[in-house]
Amino acid sequence: MQTEKVMIDKVVAGGLGLGRLADGMVVMVPYALPGEEILVRAKRRKKKYMEAELLEVLKPSPHRVEPYCPHFGVCGGCDLQHAEYDYQVELKENILREQLVGAKVIAEAELEKIIERPLSAPQPFGYRQRLRLQVDKNGGYGFFRNLSHDVEEIESCPLAMPEINTVLGKLPTSEAMSHLLGLAREVELLASPGDNSMILIIRLRRKPRPTDAKAAGQAADDLDLVKAVYLAADGEQIQGPYCGSLLASEDEGRSLLLLLPFPAIQNHGIAPYTLGQEAGGFSQVNLQQNERMIETLLDWVEELPAKRGLDLFGGMGNFAIPLAAKLNEVVGLDLQRAAIRSAERNAEIAGLSNCSFIRKSAVDGIKEFGAAGDVFDLVLLDPPRRGCREVVPFLDGVGNPLVIYVSCDPATLARDIKEMAKNGYALKKIILVDMFPQTHHLETMVLLTK
Numbered sequence: 001m002q003t004e005k006v007m008i009d010k011v012v013a014g015g016l017g018l019g020r021l022a023d024g025m026v027v028m029v030p031y032a033l034p035g036e037e038i039l040v041r042a043k044r045r046k047k048k049y050m051e052a053e054l055l056e057v058l059k060p061s062p063h064r065v066e067p068y069c070p071h072f073g074v075c076g077g078c079d080l081q082h083a084e085y086d087y088q089v090e091l092k093e094n095i096l097r098e099q100l101v102g103a104k105v106i107a108e109a110e111l112e113k114i115i116e117r118p119l120s121a122p123q124p125f126g127y128r129q130r131l132r133l134q135v136d137k138n139g140g141y142g143f144f145r146n147l148s149h150d151v152e153e154i155e156s157c158p159l160a161m162p163e164i165n166t167v168l169g170k171l172p173t174s175e176a177m178s179h180l181l182g183l184a185r186e187v188e189l190l191a192s193p194g195d196n197s198m199i200l201i202i203r204l205r206r207k208p209r210p211t212d213a214k215a216a217g218q219a220a221d222d223l224d225l226v227k228a229v230y231l232a233a234d235g236e237q238i239q240g241p242y243c244g245s246l247l248a249s250e251d252e253g254r255s256l257l258l259l260l261p262f263p264a265i266q267n268h269g270i271a272p273y274t275l276g277q278e279a280g281g282f283s284q285v286n287l288q289q290n291e292r293m294i295e296t297l298l299d300w301v302e303e304l305p306a307k308r309g310l311d312l313f314g315g316m317g318n319f320a321i322p323l324a325a326k327l328n329e330v331v332g333l334d335l336q337r338a339a340i341r342s343a344e345r346n347a348e349i350a351g352l353s354n355c356s357f358i359r360k361s362a363v364d365g366i367k368e369f370g371a372a373g374d375v376f377d378l379v380l381l382d383p384p385r386r387g388c389r390e391v392v393p394f395l396d397g398v399g400n401p402l403v404i405y406v407s408c409d410p411a412t413l414a415r416d417i418k419e420m421a422k423n424g425y426a427l428k429k430i431i432l433v434d435m436f437p438q439t440h441h442l443e444t445m446v447l448l449t450k
């Protein structure tokens, strides 16, 4: 296909540079920055635009930097490493603005009045508490290459916490681990900074057998820092922990959980605490930014008259536990049984008697509370990427609560806020939290009231 010079106007959702070809057609190019003149080759024609690859940067942006990682551009993980960190945050804020204004959720002038300064990450590298890697048929592990299912093998990932990289580099030194990798589809490394250890989850291509369980125990023994290995297969319950010479039964307490320590939140009179989580459940990948998100949540709640909170996508109590220090009562819901078990254990250890957890889907939960006349004055929404449109019609039923929505996808956030606006909700506060430096992914917190 032909090559062409293009000027990049902006970076849009997905981290792609947007410009126009000579014939006026919109073109989307990865790894390009606003203001750059680049040479591209058209790759695929879509309905409304052309996808192209970047061949050469002819006039670079002053914000372009040399990417730190040797796998950048091949590995499908990072797509903004070629931009200075502060500029990455600026680009993401512009994407967020465009999504909200473009979807007519709020007028630009209104948005400028309420948007708070973004929370940039203090550590733009080395922040990930967990890393999920693909494993190829030969036991090689890494990330999928861009737009492919081929694995780009890595020995370390600059986004991961150092302890993850320490273990990652040592995996092939364990014969037992090599046996498991030969059967695996994915390997997940989870750091437990509360006791400076690690848990590994190996997802096999087939059902685990007794020999695999033995190998998992041996691998946990072989690899320093690793306190447990779990095995999983598609459609099967996660199996383990396998802890080598350590008997799992001796470890029923917290020692086999991921332990995530939180520092004191002085402004809110909260002493340091640790949350435990069963392997396989959700945890925020960036612990430092998670702390700042919790602080923001508590700051916002302090300004509100809220007393009774409903945390509809609560996980292991990441928000509910600190919120319980501010509200009279918090009820947390989650679909995952393991998340609810962890949340209950965390509340008990924190000595909290004003929070409870129920295993239920968000929509069933809010419907049932509404039908029973159970009223809340704050609802917290932190849904997966697909958002939570299904919950919106039932907010009125639990008393028109204030809503704090934590979102990892501005498109579904915009869609859901628009739905809420039909019921009279308006955006009052908004802040971008950069949970995922070096990538286009962005986290947003918003406060809505009727």
Ligand SMILES: C[S@@+](CC[C@H](N)C(=O)[O-])C[C@H]1O[C@@H](n2cnc3c(N)ncnc32)[C@H](O)[C@@H]1O
Residues within 6 Å of the ligand: 282, 283, 284, 312, 313, 314, 315, 316, 317, 318, 319, 333, 334, 335, 336, 339, 360, 361, 362, 363, 382, 383, 384
């Ligand atoms: C983005 S995570 C947030 C978890 C928690 N707020 C935190 O900060 O760790 C989303 C959570 O929603 C749960 N979940 C997914 N679909 C759900 C549903 N329909 N109803 C309730 N919980 C759901 C997942 O198990 C996961 O724990």
